[in-house]
Amino acid sequence: MKWTIVLIAMILVGCAQEIPESEVPSEADVATFAGGCFWCMEAAFQGYAGVFDVISGYAGGDVKDPTYEHVLSGKTGHRESVQVFYDKSVISYEELVRLFWRQIEPTDAGGQFSDRGEQYTTAIFYHTEKQKVAAEKSKSEIAKKFTEPIATQIIPFTTFYKAEEYHQDYSLKRTRQYEQYAKGSGRKGYIERVWGK
Template identity: 45%
Template sequence: MGKSLILALLILGLLGGNVAAQTKEAVFAGGCFWCLEGPFDALPGVLGTESGYTGGQLPNPTYEQVSSGTSGHIEAMRVKYDPELVDFGKLLDVFWRNIDPTDAGGQFCDRGPQYRSAVFFADEAEESIARASKAELEAARGFKIVTEILPRTEFYAAEEYHQDYYKKNPLRYHFYRQGCGRDQRLRQLWGAESKK
């Protein structure tokens, strides 16, 4: 192997290592996972989103198992992001304004424990940021936030047809979102901030 090839491989390895080190993940649950992807995908610094399931004991759950409410899992979304461009606190700002944090029975027209809202933390720093963010919102808004703050557990990607549903099926997604009353409730709770 020539010296120039070895040097090129070393440089690529170093660059690749830096890129990987700059990627972090966050997991949020806010009812239907289809409805959380768009707001996060639009946020600068977010590299991608993935719909899935977390919080239960059943390995590799299916949509049918989770939506039945018997698997212990919650519909959730994993966000991959560059922490140099967006931080966990900003992700929380977007999350709060796209859910109803006062509803313990699910989200909007999706009812049951599998649709409840939650922030999943990876470490003590994320837990502290999430709890502080929740307390600040309660103080500023004057409402009781029931969204859970839980340790992150295994995340299972949802079936392919759920990924980027809002892009693949824009008309069906629009009717679902409107019929579920999501945007109306978000405007009631957050006013102009619901468009953040």
């Protein structure tokens, strides 16, 4: 009986869904975006050719090593964000920025969809002057599509703290819960309505 329990435990552990750790080459470029809920932003960039990895975390702010609970309070100055590690010979920064715009409601200055507060506001954090120029150009182009002013900020990158492990690859680990959230928050419907499927 004891061995049966051990065997069952080993089988269950072996069957658990594991998301493999990606290996990001040292020469990879990085883009940092805040688009509201980082689960949704992470899922949007995953799987594109040239994207090595997407990490959920907290950008900006003035509190060192913030936790999810700290950021959720809205008092740290951090935004839920993602860092996208990519191969610029396969996918350009400009393409990533275009994809970013198609995941958000860029005229909303108070958060994104059902998530409200500074921690859910949108921003493009530029790492280089070239990224800044590309982001500003893209923002000018996207503004032509909307009647309201674009609220998304373009600001210099300062800090990024990786979010807790249970937030990483959330759409892959908890697909059903993620789909319910994406639909229930209003994000999915907005994207389909504004940008099409």
